[in-house]
Structure formats: C-alpha cells, structure tokens
Amino acid sequence: MLAIDQLSKTYADGNQALERLNLTVGNGEIVALVGGSGCGKTTLLRLIAGLDTASGGAIRLDDQTIAGPSADVGVIFQEPRLFPWLSVADNVGFGLSHLSAFEREGLVANALARVGLAEHGPRWPRELSGGQQQRAAIARALVTRPRLLIMDEPFSALDPTTRQSLHRHLLSLWDESRPTMLLVTHDVEEAVSLADRIIVMQPNPGRLYEEFANGIARPRDRMGVAFERLTREILKSLDQSLRPAAHAVAAAAEGQAAWW
Amino acid sequence: MSIIADPAAGASPASPAAREPAARPRRRLSIGWGLGFALPFAIAVAWEIAVRSGWANGRLLPPPSRIGGTLWELAESGELAMHAWATLWRVAAGFGLGAAVGTILGAASGANRTVRQLLDPTLQALRAIPSIAWVPLFILWLGIFEASKVALIAVGVFFPVYLGVAAALASVDRKIIEVGRVFRLSRLAMIRRVTLPAILPAWITALRTGLGLGFMFVVAAEFMGASEGLGYLLVDGQQLGRPDRILAAIIAFAVLGKLADGLLVLVTRPLLAWQDLGRDKL
Ligand SMILES: Nc1ncnc2c1ncn2[C@@H]1O[C@H](COP(=O)(O)OP(=O)(O)OP(=O)(O)O)[C@@H](O)[C@H]1O
Ligand SMILES: [Mg+2]
Numbered sequence: 216m217l218a219i220d221q222l223s224k225t226y227a228d229g230n231q232a233l234e235r236l237n238l239t240v241g242n243g244e245i246v247a248l249v250g251g252s253g254c255g256k257t258t259l260l261r262l263i264a265g266l267d268t269a270s271g272g273a274i275r276l277d278d279q280t281i282a283g284p285s286a287d288v289g290v291i292f293q294e295p296r297l298f299p300w301l302s303v304a305d306n307v308g309f310g311l312s313h314l315s316a317f318e319r320e321g322l323v324a325n326a327l328a329r330v331g332l333a334e335h336g337p338r339w340p341r342e343l344s345g346g347q348q349q350r351a352a353i354a355r356a357l358v359t360r361p362r363l364l365i366m367d368e369p370f371s372a373l374d375p376t377t378r379q380s381l382h383r384h385l386l387s388l389w390d391e392s393r394p395t396m397l398l399v400t401h402d403v404e405e406a407v408s409l410a411d412r413i414i415v416m417q418p419n420p421g422r423l424y425e426e427f428a429n430g431i432a433r434p435r436d437r438m439g440v441a442f443e444r445l446t447r448e449i450l451k452s453l454d455q456s457l458r459p460a461a462h463a464v465a466a467a468a469e470g471q472a473a474w475w
Numbered sequence: 476m477s478i479i480a481d482p483a484a485g486a487s488p489a490s491p492a493a494r495e496p497a498a499r500p501r502r503r504l505s506i507g508w509g510l511g512f513a514l515p516f517a518i519a520v521a522w523e524i525a526v527r528s529g530w531a532n533g534r535l536l537p538p539p540s541r542i543g544g545t546l547w548e549l550a551e552s553g554e555l556a557m558h559a560w561a562t563l564w565r566v567a568a569g570f571g572l573g574a575a576v577g578t579i580l581g582a583a584s585g586a587n588r589t590v591r592q593l594l595d596p597t598l599q600a601l602r603a604i605p606s607i608a609w610v611p612l613f614i615l616w617l618g619i620f621e622a623s624k625v626a627l628i629a630v631g632v633f634f635p636v637y638l639g640v641a642a643a644l645a646s647v648d649r650k651i652i653e654v655g656r657v658f659r660l661s662r663l664a665m666i667r668r669v670t671l672p673a674i675l676p677a678w679i680t681a682l683r684t685g686l687g688l689g690f691m692f693v694v695a696a697e698f699m700g701a702s703e704g705l706g707y708l709l710v711d712g713q714q715l716g717r718p719d720r721i722l723a724a725i726i727a728f729a730v731l732g733k734l735a736d737g738l739l740v741l742v743t744r745p746l747l748a749w750q751d752l753g754r755d756k757l
Contacts, residue, residue, distance in 0.1 A: 266653055283659075290657045296650055300672040300749045309668075310658045339749050 216242055217263070217363055217395055220326035224258050232258040232294045234420035235272065236244035240412075242277075242362075243393040247406035249449065251457045256399040259436040260365045261358020264276070264290045276363055289361030291369045298339040303327070303351050304336035326354040329391070330384040346377040350384055357388045363395045367382065371401060378402075382409060403449045407442055408435045413449055417456040424456040537719040545719040546726065549708075559727060561704040562693055565621070566735070569628025569696075570689045574682055576629070577636030581681075584637075586670075590743025598637060607695050608632050614699065624696035631692035632685035639681025642673035676750060679743045683736060688731040705731070 217240040224233040232255040239327050240246050248256050261267045263274055274281040276288065291345040309321040327333050330350040332343075334421045340348055349369060356364060370378045382405070389396065406413045410429055417424035427449055431441050484586035519539045533541070549555035580598070584591040585752045609630060610623075617623035647670055655669040697706020712720030 264657060266656060284657050286659065288657075292650070292653075294650065296654050297652070298651065298669070298672070300675070309654075312668075341749075 216240065216277060217397070218275045219259075219263075220273045220275070221362050222260060222262065222274065223270045223439075224255070224267070225270045230236045231420035233262075233269075234422050236422055237413070238423065240397060242395055244412065245389075245396040245398065245410045247398045247400055247410035249400060249403060249406055249413060249418055249425070249453060250416030250421075251418055251453070254416040254418035254456075256416060257367055258421065260290075260397065260399060261421070263365055264288055278300045283346075286359065287362040289356035289359060289364045291352055291364065291366040293368045293371060295340070295345070295352040297348055297351055297355075299340055301340075301425050302336065303332065303338050303340060303343065306340060306351055307336075307354045307358055309355055322358050323354075326358040326388065327351075327442070329388045330354045331380075346381060349373065350381060353381070353385055353388060356389075357394070361394055364389075365396070366396070366398045368399055368401060370405065378405065379408075385409070403446050403453070404437060404447065407431070407446050408437060411443075415449065415452045415456050424465050425452045427452075480513065535718055537722065541719050542722045542726070545717075546697030546723045549720075549723060554708075555727065558703055558705050558708050558724075559731060561701075562697065562728075563731065563735075565624050565628060565696060565704065566686075566689045566693050568621075568625045569692070570632050570686055572625065573632025573689070574627035574636050574685055577633040577681075577685065578640050578678070581637040581640025585641035591641070595641070598634075602634050602638075606692065610695065610699055614627040619700050624693070624701070625695045626700070628689050628692045635684040635688060636678075636681045637686065639677055640674065643681075644670065647673045651654070676747055678734060679739075679747065682743075683739055686735055686739060687732065688693075688733070690728065 217238075219238040221233075221237060222233055222236045222238075225231045232310050236255075236259065238246075239458075248259070250256055258267070262269050263281065265281055265285060265288065268282070276285070279285075279289070296459065297303070298309065304320075304323050304327065307326055309320060310317045311319045314322070323336065324333070330353055332347060332350055332354070335343060335347065335351075340351070343351065349372075353369070372383055379437070385403070396409075398406070398409060403413075407429060413427045413429060415424045415426070416422065427445060429445060431439070431445065435442055520537070522531075522533075523538045523540060526538040527530045537545075546555070549558075580594060584598075585595050606627065609627060611622040613626050618625055621752035651668060651673065652665070655665045660668060693704070694706045694709070697704040698710060701707045705727050708727075709721055712718065712724060
C-alpha cells in the first residue's frame with residue numbers, strides 16, 4: 216500500500232507546489248491523477264520516485280519510508296528516455312544487471328514480447344518509432360517487477376490509436392505482477408479506461424480536489440453509457456477545480472463524490 | 476573513405492536491418508568524393524601541361540611529375556620513412572600526453588563545480604596565449620631536443636580535449652541521468668553506464684580536433700631546430716632552394732594527418748555505431 220501523509224513541497228523559489236496532501240493507494244490498484252497545468256502532479260510523482268525531497272510529510276510504501284529511488288518503485292517518464300547507445304533489449308534489461316546474462320535475457324525477451332517488440336530487441340532505439348520507444352520504456356520499468364509503478368503523462372506524445380494500443384500493452388504487462396499504479400494524464404478518457412480511481416487535483420497550492428471511483432467492468436467500452444457519464448463528470452470537476460474560487464464546500468453542495 | 480567505412484559497418488553490433496539503410500548514402504557519398512577530386516586534378520594536369528609546353532618554367536612551383544619524382548626518390552632512399560617516423564613519433568607522444576592530461580582535467584572540471592571554479596579561469600587564460608609563444612620558454616626549460624617539441628605538441632592537443640570533455644560532461648542530459656538514479660546506480664556505475672557513453676561522441680570529436688592541432692604544432696616544433704622529421708624537410712627544402720622537396724613534405728604531411736585521423740575514426744567507430752550520424756563523416 217502506498218500511503219502519502221501530509222506531503223508538502225515548496226520549491227527553493229518559494230513556489231508552493233504541494234500542500235499537505237494525503238493519499239492512499241491500495242496494492243494492485245490503478246489510480247489516475249488529472250488536473251490543470253501546474254497543480255503539482257509531476258512534483259508529486261517525482262517525490263514518490265525519490266528524485267526530489269519533500270519539504271514536509273511522508274511517503275510510505277508498505278510501511279517503508281521512501282526517501283530516494285527504490286527498487287520497489289518503477290518510473291515511466293513522459294519521454295521514453297532510452298539510452299541511445301544501448302540496443303532496445305539492453306535498455307529493457309538496464310535494471311537487471313544484478314542477474315546472470317541468461318536470466319536477464321529470458322526476462323527481457325518475455326517483456327519485449329508483452330509489449331509487441333519481440334523482433335526489435337537487437338535494434339537501436341533510434342530505429343524505433345516514438346510509440347515503440349515508449350513501449351520499450353514500459354517494458355524497462357516493469358521488467359524489474361516493481362511493487363509501484365508511477366507514470367507521468369506517459370502517452371501524451373502519441374496519437375490516439377497508438378495510445379490505445381499502448382494501454383493494452385501496459386495492462387498486459389501489469390497483469391503479470393499487478394503492481395500498484397499511479398498515472399498522471401491530461402486525457403480523461405485515458406484515465407477512465409485505465410484507472411480504478413480517478414483523482415482531480417487543484418492548483419495554488421497543489422492539493423486533491425475530487426475523487427471518482429470507477430467500477431466499470433474491463434475491458435472498458437469507450438462508447439458505453441457509463442464510460443461517457445463518468446468522463447463527463449470528471450471533465451466538469453476539472454473545470455470547477457480550475458475556477459479561481461473553486462472551493463470544496465461550495466462544490467460539495469452540488470452533491471458529488473468524496474471531498475477534501 | 477568508403478574503403479574505411481566498409482569493415483566498420485560489418486563490425487557494428489547492430490541488426491541487419493540497421494545496416495541496410497546505410498548502403499544508399501554511402502553510394503551517394505562516393506560520387507561526391509570523386510567530384511571533390513576533379514578540381515585539384517584539373518589544376519594539376521593544367522600545370523603539368525603548362526610547364527611541359529614551356530608556358531611556365533615551373534622553377535618556383537614544380538609540376539606534379541617532378542614533385543612525384545622527388546617523393547619517389549625520398550621514399551627509395553629511405554629518407555621519407557625516417558622523416559615520417561620522426562614526425563609521427565613526436566605527434567604520438569605529444570598527442571598521448573596532451574590527450575591524457577586534457578581528458579583527466581576536463582573530466583575533473585566537468586564533473587565537479589569546485590574543481591571547475593578553481594581550474595577553469597587559469598586554463599582559459601592560458602588558452603588565450605598563442606601556443607607558439609611558448610617555444611622559447613620550452614627550449615629554455617626542456618632543451619632543444621625532443622622534450623620541448625613533445626611539450627609544445629602536447630599543449631596544442633591539450634586545450635581542445637580539455638574543453639571538449641568538460642563541456643560534454645557539463646551538458647549530459649539531466650533526463651537520462653535521472654533514469655540512472657531511478658535504477659539506483661552507484662556513483663561509479665553511473666559514470667560507467669551513463670556518463671561515459673553519453674560523452675563518448677564529444678570526447679572522440681575532441682580527440683580528433685586535438686590530433687589535427689598536434690599535426691599543426693609538430694611543424695612548428697620541427698622548425699625550431701630538428702635534424703629529422705617532415706618539418707625539417709620543409710626547412711631543408713627552403714634552404715636548398717628546392718620547392719619540390721617542400722611540396723613533397725607538405726604532401727607527406729597531408730597524407731600522414733589524414734591517415735592518423737582515419738585510424739582514430741576507424742578505431743572508435745564501433746563505439747559510436749549507435750549514432751545516427753557519423754557513418755559518412757570521416
Ligand atoms: N524545479 C522547480 N522549481 C520551482 N518551481 C517548480 C519546479 N518544478 C515545478 N515548479 C512549480 O510547481 C508547481 C507544480 O508544478 P508541476 O510540474 O508539479 O505541475 P504539473 O501538475 O505536473 O503540471 P503539468 O500538467 O503542466 O505537467 C508549478 O507552479 C511549477 O511552476
Ligand atoms: Mg507535469
């Protein structure tokens with residue numbers, strides 16, 4: 216379980232990116248964070264990844280405090296960030312250097328197959344398309360079997376069709392070890408089709424605004440009534456979260472889900 | 476050039492798919508290469524004809540055939556090889572020294588802010604001195620024999636290597652370093668698996684620049700009193716009033732410089748097979 220407790224982050228320039236944020240994500244749960252630009256989503260993920268340090272509060276993963284990069288946390292960035300000097304297979308196996316070459320090759324081959332890149336292992340990253348590179352990055356992050364996977368707009372640079380095929384690849388790899396997943400996205404449909412829970416964040420300072428449970432059965436039909444209704448509700452909430460006077464109490468009066 | 480490109484493409488660890496697209500640009504390249512020969516060839520032929528037909532006497536600028544003849548004589552008598560080896564040895568020693576020190580100091584200054592603040596201003600100031608200006612001092616300090624020559628070449632090689640390595644280290648992409656951090660690389664592993672490969676192309680470019688300067692400086696070094704070396708051949712040709720010997724030495728310099736650069740490229744090419752560019756850049 217990922218437990219975030221009173222997490223605050225104030226940057227050196229005085230910018231208060233996160234203020235006393237609380238969030239719990241159960242094991243194997245997929246949570247999507249949406250919110251306007253600058254509401255602290257990237258900041259939050261970087262803190263969980265251990266790439267930055269918090270100004271206050273704590274992050275715990277199964278009762279272990281996170282204070283730096285951890286073997287239990289995998290990261291997928293907005294860009295593939297593959298090492299151009301390594302073959303695709305060596306990129307995927309980058310985090311497995313502690314294993315024997317034989318073990319590593321087996322795991323890498325399996326991960327590559329899961330993301331539809333079985334043939335592409337010996338190639339250079341530059342020889343792959345953007346979508347294929349991002350799939351390799353997904354494989355690299357999941358092949359080490361982290362307990363928590365965090366993703367910051369991992370598909371935002373891709374076209375809608377590629378994006379949907381990547382969703383399938385991601386869920387296919389996820390199914391192998393079912394890590395907890397925390398996904399930041401600007402695409403509400405992406406959030407609804409992937410996540411069990413969607414959380415809207417609010418800027419200045421960054422904090423949680425509203426939360427939606429997603430009980431729609433998988434595989435989810437984007438054309439379905441329930442899918443569209445939930446998408447609309449989230450879009451509405453997003454819209455409200457960005458109004459200057461957005462206020463939890465005021466919105467609560469409209470009778471929506473849980474509030475902070 | 477294409478002769479050198481072939482074995483490297485074969486040695487590249489890339490997939491067969493990676494090699495195919497390289498074939499087309501290479502063919503286009505060899506045509507361009509032939510075109511590059513046309514102008515000097517035409518000039519040489521024209522000059523040869525002009526001298527033979529008595530239009531020009533060719534005393535100050537001998538025709539290509541006489542230069543070729545001189546080169547042949549020098550080669551047959553073993554003189555050419557002796558002078559070429561002397562020059563090559565000096566360049567190799569100076570390049571080795573300058574490249575090693577340049578790499579070490581460049582790495583220290585690129586990796587560590589304090590070292591950079593301490594070192595860089597001094598080195599930048601020294602860089603502003605035209606390196607030939609060191610010659611009298613080096614002769615005073617190191618004598619007129621090999622040591623002062625090697626030192627001068629090393630100074631020439633040092634600066635581009637130092638600057639290249641320091642700049643490359645300072646500009647390694649933070650995003651790719653973060654991937655290393657996510658995988659919890661130790662300091663040493665980070666250097667070995669991320670930083671070094673990332674700066675490798677810039678380092679090799681810096682070495683090539685350094686080598687080029689090494690060949691420039693060896694001429695200056697051999698002007699300051701040498702009894703062998705291609706630079707000596709230049710001075711000797713001037714004193715004997717033999718422009719054919721001067722031109723023969725110049726040609727030998729050009730060939731040696733190009734060969735040394737080609738060797739450096741050949742040796743390092745497998746390390747850079749992952750790069751998009753470079754395949755047709757010799
Ligand atoms: N390194 C930094 N130094 C100072 N302020 C920063 C830094 N990084 C982010 N911020 C500020 O913190 C706030 C939150 O930024 P963050 O990048 O987390 O937003 P985000 O929700 O990811 O936005 P987007 O949707 O545009 O990616 C913003 O006001 C931003 O200007
Ligand atoms: Mg962001």
